[in-house]
Amino acid sequence: MDEWVYFAGLYESKFEAYCAVMWVEADERIRRTARPTNVEVYRAKSGKYGVRFRRQEASVPSARWL
Template sequence: MGDWVYFAGVYDTKFEAYCAVMWVEADERIRRSARPTQVEVYRLRNGKYGVRFLPQQDVLQRARAE
Protein backbone atom coordinates (compact mmCIF):
# COMPACT_ATOMS: atom_id res chain seq x y z
CA MET A 1 0.00 0.00 0.00
CA GLY A 2 1.21 3.49 -0.79
CA ASP A 3 1.32 6.79 1.01
CA TRP A 4 -2.10 8.43 0.84
CA VAL A 5 -2.39 12.18 0.35
CA TYR A 6 -5.43 13.50 2.19
CA PHE A 7 -7.30 16.25 0.39
CA ALA A 8 -8.20 19.22 2.59
CA GLY A 9 -11.82 19.30 3.63
CA VAL A 10 -14.44 17.18 5.31
CA TYR A 11 -17.85 16.84 3.69
CA ASP A 12 -21.30 16.22 5.15
CA THR A 13 -22.50 14.08 2.25
CA LYS A 14 -20.97 11.49 -0.01
CA PHE A 15 -22.12 13.57 -2.99
CA GLU A 16 -20.05 16.56 -1.85
CA ALA A 17 -17.03 14.29 -1.42
CA TYR A 18 -17.48 12.84 -4.92
CA CYS A 19 -17.57 16.38 -6.31
CA ALA A 20 -14.20 16.95 -4.62
CA VAL A 21 -12.93 13.69 -6.19
CA MET A 22 -13.83 15.03 -9.61
CA TRP A 23 -11.99 18.26 -8.83
CA VAL A 24 -8.87 16.37 -7.67
CA GLU A 25 -8.88 14.22 -10.80
CA ALA A 26 -9.24 17.26 -13.07
CA ASP A 27 -6.97 19.74 -11.29
CA GLU A 28 -3.83 20.48 -13.31
CA ARG A 29 -1.86 21.72 -10.29
CA ILE A 30 -2.30 18.41 -8.47
CA ARG A 31 -1.63 16.29 -11.55
CA ARG A 32 1.64 18.11 -12.19
CA SER A 33 2.91 17.68 -8.67
CA ALA A 34 1.30 14.45 -7.47
CA ARG A 35 -0.50 12.78 -10.42
CA PRO A 36 -3.14 10.75 -8.57
CA THR A 37 -3.32 7.08 -9.57
CA GLN A 38 -6.26 6.30 -7.32
CA VAL A 39 -8.71 8.72 -5.75
CA GLU A 40 -11.29 7.59 -3.20
CA VAL A 41 -13.89 8.78 -0.75
CA TYR A 42 -13.52 7.52 2.80
CA ARG A 43 -15.86 7.80 5.76
CA LEU A 44 -14.83 9.26 9.10
CA ARG A 45 -16.01 7.88 12.44
CA ASN A 46 -18.26 10.92 12.88
CA GLY A 47 -20.17 10.00 9.68
CA LYS A 48 -18.63 12.68 7.47
CA TYR A 49 -16.60 12.02 4.33
CA GLY A 50 -13.11 12.86 3.14
CA VAL A 51 -11.10 12.44 -0.05
CA ARG A 52 -7.64 10.94 -0.44
CA PHE A 53 -5.46 9.90 -3.33
CA LEU A 54 -2.36 7.87 -4.11
CA PRO A 55 0.27 9.70 -6.15
CA GLN A 56 2.35 7.85 -8.72
CA GLN A 57 5.36 6.04 -7.25
CA ASP A 58 7.94 8.01 -9.26
CA VAL A 59 6.59 11.24 -7.79
CA LEU A 60 6.89 9.84 -4.25
CA GLN A 61 10.44 8.69 -4.86
CA ARG A 62 11.48 12.13 -6.15
CA ALA A 63 9.87 13.85 -3.15
CA ARG A 64 11.74 11.58 -0.72
CA ALA A 65 15.04 12.17 -2.51
CA GLU A 66 14.82 15.96 -2.08
Protein backbone atom coordinates in the same frame (compact mmCIF):
# COMPACT_ATOMS: atom_id res chain seq x y z
CA MET B 1 4.89 6.46 -3.31
CA ASP B 2 2.53 4.30 -1.35
CA GLU B 3 1.17 6.76 1.21
CA TRP B 4 -2.32 8.22 1.17
CA VAL B 5 -2.72 11.95 0.63
CA TYR B 6 -5.78 13.27 2.42
CA PHE B 7 -7.57 16.11 0.68
CA ALA B 8 -8.40 18.99 3.03
CA GLY B 9 -11.75 18.97 4.73
CA LEU B 10 -14.59 16.62 5.47
CA TYR B 11 -17.96 16.83 3.78
CA GLU B 12 -21.50 16.28 5.01
CA SER B 13 -22.57 14.24 1.99
CA LYS B 14 -21.01 11.67 -0.26
CA PHE B 15 -21.98 13.84 -3.24
CA GLU B 16 -19.87 16.76 -1.97
CA ALA B 17 -16.91 14.43 -1.47
CA TYR B 18 -17.36 13.02 -4.98
CA CYS B 19 -17.27 16.57 -6.39
CA ALA B 20 -13.96 17.06 -4.56
CA VAL B 21 -12.67 13.85 -6.19
CA MET B 22 -13.42 15.31 -9.60
CA TRP B 23 -11.63 18.53 -8.65
CA VAL B 24 -8.53 16.65 -7.44
CA GLU B 25 -8.33 14.62 -10.64
CA ALA B 26 -8.78 17.66 -12.88
CA ASP B 27 -6.30 19.79 -10.95
CA GLU B 28 -3.57 17.17 -11.09
CA ARG B 29 -4.08 16.68 -14.83
CA ILE B 30 -3.91 20.42 -15.49
CA ARG B 31 -0.73 20.93 -13.47
CA ARG B 32 0.86 17.72 -14.80
CA THR B 33 2.88 17.42 -11.61
CA ALA B 34 1.60 14.03 -10.60
CA ARG B 35 -1.24 11.78 -11.54
CA PRO B 36 -3.57 10.75 -8.76
CA THR B 37 -4.17 7.04 -8.48
CA ASN B 38 -6.63 5.20 -6.31
CA VAL B 39 -8.74 8.29 -5.63
CA GLU B 40 -11.50 7.33 -3.23
CA VAL B 41 -14.16 8.68 -0.94
CA TYR B 42 -13.89 7.41 2.62
CA ARG B 43 -16.12 7.77 5.67
CA ALA B 44 -14.57 9.19 8.83
CA LYS B 45 -15.50 8.04 12.33
CA SER B 46 -17.54 11.24 12.69
CA GLY B 47 -19.82 10.08 9.86
CA LYS B 48 -18.60 12.72 7.42
CA TYR B 49 -16.95 11.94 4.09
CA GLY B 50 -13.45 12.72 2.95
CA VAL B 51 -11.24 12.25 -0.10
CA ARG B 52 -7.89 10.53 -0.25
CA PHE B 53 -5.60 9.46 -3.06
CA ARG B 54 -2.18 8.15 -3.88
CA ARG B 55 0.16 10.07 -6.16
CA GLN B 56 2.03 8.58 -9.04
CA GLU B 57 4.95 10.64 -10.23
CA ALA B 58 4.46 11.77 -13.80
CA SER B 59 7.23 11.47 -16.31
CA VAL B 60 7.10 14.91 -17.89
CA PRO B 61 9.64 15.34 -20.68
CA SER B 62 11.97 18.27 -20.15
CA ALA B 63 11.75 21.18 -22.57
CA ARG B 64 14.62 21.61 -24.97
CA TRP B 65 15.59 25.05 -26.14
CA LEU B 66 16.91 25.39 -29.67
